Amino acid sequence: MSQFNSKHYQPSKQRLNWLEGIRLLAAVGILLYHAQLLFTKYAYTPQPTGLRSNWATIAEANAHLGQNVLASAIALPVWFGFQAVDIFILIAGFVLVLSLRSKAQAVGAGEFIQSRLLRILWPFWTVAWLAYPILWLIGIANNSYRPSPWDTFAGATFPLLFGFDGERLLATSGPWWFIPLIISFTLISPILWQLLNRWGTRNLLLVSLVVTLLYRYAAVYHFGGHLTYSMLDTPNNWLPFVSFVAKLSTFVVGMAMAEAYCQHRGPLFWRPQRLLWIGLVVYAAGFIAQFYRMGWVVCDLLLPIGFVMIAAVVLRSLSNVPALSAAMGRLGVHSYSYFLIHGFVIDRTINLWVQDSVWRYWVALPLMVVGTLALAMIADAACPFIQRSAVQLWRDIDYLLMQDPTAEGASWCPVVGDRVSYKGSRDWIVQKIETLLDEGESYLCQISEGRRTIWVNANHLSLVEATSRVHSPYAPIKTVV
Template sequence: MNQTISEQVPAVKFLLLQVLRGVAVVLVVHFHAIEAQTLYLDSSNHSWQEGFVHLKTFGAVGVDLFFVISGFIIVYTSRRYLQRGAGGEFFLKRLLRIVPLYWLVTGLVLVSQWALKQPVAGVEVWKSLLFFPFFDEERFIMPVLAVGWTLSFELLFYLLTALLLFSKSRHYMLWVILLLLLAISAGWWFPSPESWLVFATNPMLYEFVYGTVIGLLYLKTSQQKGFTSGLFPKRLVLVGAVGFLATLLVGYEHMGFLAATLSGEGAFMRALLWGLPSAFVVAGCVFLETSQVITVPRFLLALGDASFSIYLMHTFPIKALTVFWNKFELPFLDWFVLLATLLSVLVGWFFHVLVERRMLTWANSVFLPKQPLSR
């Protein structure tokens, strides 16, 4: 039986991508900690971090890293479903990875809102639970769990991949890339006021394309020394790091603001100025790891493992610390930002260990088909 290139590539555990996940989630948490400090604490004072070049919004780049990593990982993991055309099984597994934990944390938000006598409208609840991006006229309404907007894009990418897996075509990911590019182009040339079209044609989808291209290059070239040896991977990381540094020092208008991203107005520049550096860093880490043995401190791997829990849970510690800071009228705003970031990471890690792992094990055992014993 002939094997495709993807089926010949040995399984690899990408430790550096786990580290990048950890870095990405810390960046997002830090961004929201600064945001909370500027919105809810003493407005007459400013933290050093808030005023240092464009650090105030730079942490939002963590989302761009997540999207590019996701594009790569889906290429790498989905190939095992190709021969059977098991798009449904692939999509189910992705849902089980995201949905139970997301629903649980959304439930915690609803309970807290009810306790504060700030009930959420029913339509917002069910749209949030179903990952629908929804708008009120021209204004984006945050999901009940505010950070859930990124998961709408993730699930769109997963769904498209699952549908193409049914074709059993060895070029299924090329079709995914083509359809994403066509969708973005359609939104560019034929703009529509319809909110679902604004979402489905958002240039942020470029970042999944970047990750997908990296994945395909990896499967094609992982055995070729030109890509995986010498200084080439390190140069890719360096190019990406320089790109990040440039946006940190120079900035670009409203690139880090969510409303501009979701409306599409700032999404193209974001996918260019944050997405491309993310792609260079991800590609460099992937090829670097195939060229040499990588040793990574365990705490960094643990941070990456817990990144989803940290991402979903971090708004709770930040809000709690905001209440504490205001109650005692504490003036040390830089300490607030740092402590909020650290506390969020710790709470998210404990949530990962105590809840996420067990929930994922249970969900997989109940809903996934049993694998036959190997001979």
Template sequence: MKGIAILMIAMHNFMHLFPFPKENEFDFSFERTSSMLNLLWTEPENSIRVLASFFGHFGVEVFVLLSAYGLTKKYLKHPLIYWQFIGERIFKIFPAFIIAIVIWLALEGFYSHGIFGPFKMLSMHYQEILLKLTLLSNFIPDKALEPIGPWWFIPFIFQFYFVFPFLLKLHERWQETGLIALSAFCLVFTDTVEGHLYGVNLYYTIVPYIPVFALGLCLAKKDTLISEIHIPKSFVALALVIFILGNIYQHLWVLSNISFILLFLVLMNIVIPKIKGSLHRLLIFTGQISMGLFLVNGFLRFPMVRWAIEKDNWLYTLVLCFVFLAISYIMAVVVIRLERLLTSTLKANQYKQKHSI
């Protein structure tokens, strides 16, 4: 599921830079839905690009679900100490993130500005980088997608880490009723303020995604694997209706995240048992390096996506997207290996300091 989700995200990040169609990810417009349907009808050969552009961002919701599910599974059996938990999350993500930032500065700098380009890039973007590293960028208007669009997810997922222990306690105290009440409040609040509060887009925060987090937490309490959970047919039908209407009517759009996840779980229940052999191994491997893929795909899509837009040919676009994914896989492995080397070195130094005292 992680492998499928990161491929959805990477392909979306490549395809959605075309002029049309745009996605209803951070705000809603029926014109985008209309554009998507029109392109599917008039340019069926472009279906993969159109569908990836419009729907691929829902891979984020899958990661949201799996994050809540995985952490809940872990801390059902182990005590959660708040600041130790936060420190572990920082130590797990920040080394790879910093490595990705350095690689981006080097590649983009040399490509755009020559030998001293990385330093020029750093001087141009140090404020945006600091806002990302301090996890503040999503709360500042027009800064969430700077300097690399997909990196908005880093401050976002840390918001979840900060509140996860409280969600766990809420469930322990009030069971599903507490999480349902909180989810309903977040959805109503988001819709009431039309997704914006004091210039901040709430879709860069965890508020509209609380129902998906809550679902992941509740599913983790069950003994069944997440890919094997049975969802009643009535729920599936309702989710499908809401998802369709949510791409037509703005007030139902707020429910598109949770309705998509329910449909995705049903689809995975059908599809995963049929995935075998090389494809199974590829998706497992993709899931294992998903953090690296997420961190590098945002800047590795250039200049290939620009070439694809200029040519505007469906086959040429797919070939360039495949090349982009291949390069992203290689660079993701580099990031993961460098991250492991860095963290093992840090742990070794901590061990030496501890035993030298």
């Protein structure tokens, strides 16, 4: 399992803009859900008391949002916005296979895990490092809640104090419990990828389904747990359902859908009418199941599958409009930072301004949706700078403290515009170059591949195609002292 071997497949980015649209839709759904819960003081969460009882409770909870039909109609689907968590997991499995199948060369397991972890952690660190000072300033100015020094340290240095239950992050932002779960799937991805190629899609899907169902049955009836989105008094609270095993088959379903997609078959190649109707049936089954204790065993498996099928039909149809397709592609890439930031926005907005005012809540809702997107864009724009600064600081410290500093110069002199190979991909372009502290003998390169931009040491790159060394339209190399 030292390397990922794959058959090369290169999907069209334009064809997958609908996938970014689903991500964005899920992120907005999570924000609306948490905002509604916070404003209504958790007036409703699904209970294992049957469909009729839950429907009556929803009607009572809607009264907190205004006595009119329109408010109730808008609020109804928002009560179930928690389903976006499992949608993210399914999409993560889909993207995993799509990413690996698109690589022309084999990728080492360790290299893959490192790359995926950093893609999770750099945006997280960016948001955390920027957010904590702001949270403290707001807390001091308004005499409101601010994370304790211990919680601040735990969040800013995550995953130094790592816990798979995400407890150390809850004091900063409740939705951050999801981050350790993502990391769990990242760590087991090499195993799942190897089994997918060794066992085949059908066998891996069957085994993961059996394991997940058995575990969820035990979590409900023997481990004393309840669903992560249900407020219920059980011996072990939601902890049994925080484990990746509770959602393993959802991740594998995403992998299976991507594997079929790469081979131009499977659900995503069904006729839209067939995909829509099957999606509606699967979603309806999961929706009803969540109101019964036995249904807890299967509901989280069915809901994301049904939702993605329905959303795929709708968003793929909308993506035929070039402007909408481009918008989904541009905005969807910010969905992860959107998720990381939304908890801060709704907490401070509702607690400090909205409070118990219904009209303020409805005014604030679209502002929170758009404002969080703007903050996510800012965070994503700042991420490369923070990443570059942190890497550069570490290298400078390392150089200063070395007992016998030696030149570790690159075997070639990078030039802006060079086409280079990085981690098996040969489509990276050098956009910017900086020399580090060690007397200009080590280069830090900013490279891009489509919308992805990262900073890496030139030693980790190999030249594929050199650009002209005469008249470069780009800025010269900047020396960092």
